[in-house]
Amino acid sequence: MQLFETILSQYGPMVSKVCYMYGTDEDQRKDLYQECMANVWQGLRSFRGDSKLSTWLYRACINTCITAYRRNAVRATVPLDSAPPIAADDNSRSDDLKEMYRLISQLSPVERALIMMWLDEKSYDEISDVTGMPRNTVASRLRRIKAKLVDLANN
Amino acid sequence: MDIDDLKRAWQSQNMRIDKLEEQNKQLKERLLDKSLKSNRAKLLSTYRWLLLIGLLMVPFTIVSFSHLELSPIAVWTMVAYFLLMSVANVYVYYLIYDIDMTNHSVCDNLQRVINLQLKRHRIRIGSCILGIVIISIFFYYISQDDPSLVIGGIIGGIVGGLIGLRKEREIKAMISSMKKDLEDALSE
Numbered sequence: 353m354q355l356f357e358t359i360l361s362q363y364g365p366m367v368s369k370v371c372y373m374y375g376t377d378e379d380q381r382k383d384l385y386q387e388c389m390a391n392v393w394q395g396l397r398s399f400r401g402d403s404k405l406s407t408w409l410y411r412a413c414i415n416t417c418i419t420a421y422r423r424n425a426v427r428a429t430v431p432l433d434s435a436p437p438i439a440a441d442d443n444s445r446s447d448d449l450k451e452m453y454r455l456i457s458q459l460s461p462v463e464r465a466l467i468m469m470w471l472d473e474k475s476y477d478e479i480s481d482v483t484g485m486p487r488n489t490v491a492s493r494l495r496r497i498k499a500k501l502v503d504l505a506n507n
Numbered sequence: 508m509d510i511d512d513l514k515r516a517w518q519s520q521n522m523r524i525d526k527l528e529e530q531n532k533q534l535k536e537r538l539l540d541k542s543l544k545s546n547r548a549k550l551l552s553t554y555r556w557l558l559l560i561g562l563l564m565v566p567f568t569i570v571s572f573s574h575l576e577l578s579p580i581a582v583w584t585m586v587a588y589f590l591l592m593s594v595a596n597v598y599v600y601y602l603i604y605d606i607d608m609t610n611h612s613v614c615d616n617l618q619r620v621i622n623l624q625l626k627r628h629r630i631r632i633g634s635c636i637l638g639i640v641i642i643s644i645f646f647y648y649i650s651q652d653d654p655s656l657v658i659g660g661i662i663g664g665i666v667g668g669l670i671g672l673r674k675e676r677e678i679k680a681m682i683s684s685m686k687k688d689l690e691d692a693l694s695e
Contacts, residue, residue: 356538360531368527369520386534390545393538395609408609415608415616420546422685448516455513462692465613471517484612485692498510505509 374417388413414465554600561593
């Protein structure tokens, strides 16, 4: 229970960010957050400490979100005006945040997972551990995703 | 917007901590009183019930149909059907149990979920086809005095079949999308 409370307080924001990436409205994001935490709660018994807690949580959340994403048959990209109601530290970054979500929402579910972990400064080894992709594949996929995002931003 | 802008925007995010704290408080309470369960847990519970019902239908079929004085072939065919469905439910139960969102990698988990959905889809189709055959045999015997039962059965079968087919098409589309996600993930 103590570990779970630590997860809620310290990693709740991280889990929220992941859910925002896969949900298209507030209700869906809340449902995803609950589903992620329910899986984490059940999975805590089997947490062996082989990997960092943040890596383990990322794996649980991304697995939950990708599974739910297809089950909910979400296809549309996030409309600009319904970008998540989260604040930027600096008000001038609010438009950047919306634009960021608009761009990332055009990626496939697995691509979103890769870019999210890269944006959170996870190492290629950690990303490889979470996704199950070889390290070299992670590196080459990230290169392609970054090029795709720049392309989408310019168009 | 370039990649550095994207990274700065991502790292500048400030989740509404107050909203999260309230949500977390309710979440903890619901997890402790077991009113919140993951979809996996709910599915496991559903299949435990299906297994129990399937097994209970065996003695129920034998006892109730002997009152109706049906042919032994009809009775034992139905018993065999319920036993077969129980075996299928046990198989699916273990496929669901085997899914571990916290310890399996994304690709591994996707593969298992695809496998589960495919098997459930095939078992549903198979059980519907078998069920139609079994019910037809059943109706053949009980409708000899009252043909209107057959008409009711046929109408019910058509309506149910159409609803089921639509649902199965959606599930097939979902499985195809998941397979595409997995191929995309595993490609170089």
